[in-house]
């Protein structure tokens with residue numbers, strides 16, 4: 001059924017292929033820029049990926065003005081301000097994020113700080129608070145999960161309040177996303193599995209959350225097919241570039257889907273689990289996804305049933321039977337990934353302590369994602385899901 005009204009937006013130019021990175025400086029020239037600040041982290045740099053990006057600058061008029069490689073897993077306002085200062089000190093004219101969601105979102109927020117001419121990131125927390133377009137911005141993802149290269153969102157950690165802060169604006173989209181499997185083949189199996197399950201969570205939640213529409217549905221389904229086809233193989237055979245490229249595309253498609261339809265209770269609780277217990281985003285989502293789907297049987301069971309064929313699950317029986325078989329397929333994938341990489345399937349295995357469950361539930365119900373979930377998420381409902389997943 002069509003929604004009475006919907007909007008859909010993805011203004012990002014996408015370059016996808018085994019040699020996509022070789023077009024980097026050509027794209028910079030098209031954007032009219034030539035001095036880049038690269039935002040990355042130590043793991044990405046140690047994997048040799050910045051060397052690979054430097055090579056792509058060979059023979060061009062473009063240059064790297066500076067490299068910031070100290071992005072932490074969930075960076076905060078202090079890091080964002082440091083990155084923005086480096087951009088201005090080195091007189092760079094564009095941002096290139098090379099990394100997973102942590103580096104991409106740090107670059108997004110530093111870009112905001114530069115164009116808004118302030119060091120108070122908090123002013124822009126929430127929805128549509130930006131007033132100026134970003135500086136030219138290229139993203140080269142090195143994980144296949146967040147889809148942040150095509151989303152209008154950024155997530156930053158607030159150390160003081162142990163929560164994750166979300167920023168969303170139509171002005172936050174990068175200009176270019178370069179999907180090149182050279183940049184993900186170095187990802188260790190457990191990070192491959194966890195980030196891939198983040199992509200699956202985006203696609204599944206996008207398919208039944210309240211702002212869903214026919215366009216986001218198409219992206220979500222394409223992403224789910226690719227995840228079920230390629231995530232386990234990418235985890236078992238890290239050097240398989242075709243599977244890596246398939247997962248980069250899955251992540252991108254799921255990112256486009258959820259940036260428009262938004263996500264639900266799984267993300268609400270995953271953000272809180274990350275904030276309170278420091279569980280990485282993909283791991284938290286992977287653990288919580290089947291429980292979040294079950295929570296939505298009453299209001300969105302028919303939609304969950306529609307996903308079964310794209311997950312290789314049973315498509316016979318009642319709608320509820322089919323929804324249950326979709327959830328079973330998600331659990332089976334998570335278990336296979338656990339065997340392949342050690343990916344946890346319970347919050348207790350991911351380092352969450354029993355005495356943190358109530359704080360996670362309290363934090364989760366204040367997360368914006370819960371408001372887009374079909375089923376109402378009260379404290380009791382959130383705590384029940386968390387206890388089941390513990």
Ligand SMILES: NC(=O)c1ccc[n+]([C@@H]2O[C@H](COP(=O)([O-])OP(=O)(O)OC[C@H]3O[C@@H](n4cnc5c(N)ncnc54)[C@H](O)[C@@H]3O)[C@@H](O)[C@H]2O)c1
Nearest residue numbers: 043044100101102142143146148151153154155186187281
């Ligand atoms: N903005 C959005 O739309 C959005 C969506 C979902 C999640 N997020 C945020 O993204 C963050 C998580 O991002 P992530 O899951 O991509 O992980 P990440 O960026 O934190 O990276 C995880 C680890 O993997 C390493 N790594 C990354 N790529 C590698 C590679 N190719 N080879 C070797 N090591 C590599 C990194 O060094 C790091 O140690 C969270 O803060 C989450 O809240 C944002």
Ligand SMILES: [Fe+2]
Nearest residue numbers: 146198202281
């Ligand atoms: Fe996510």
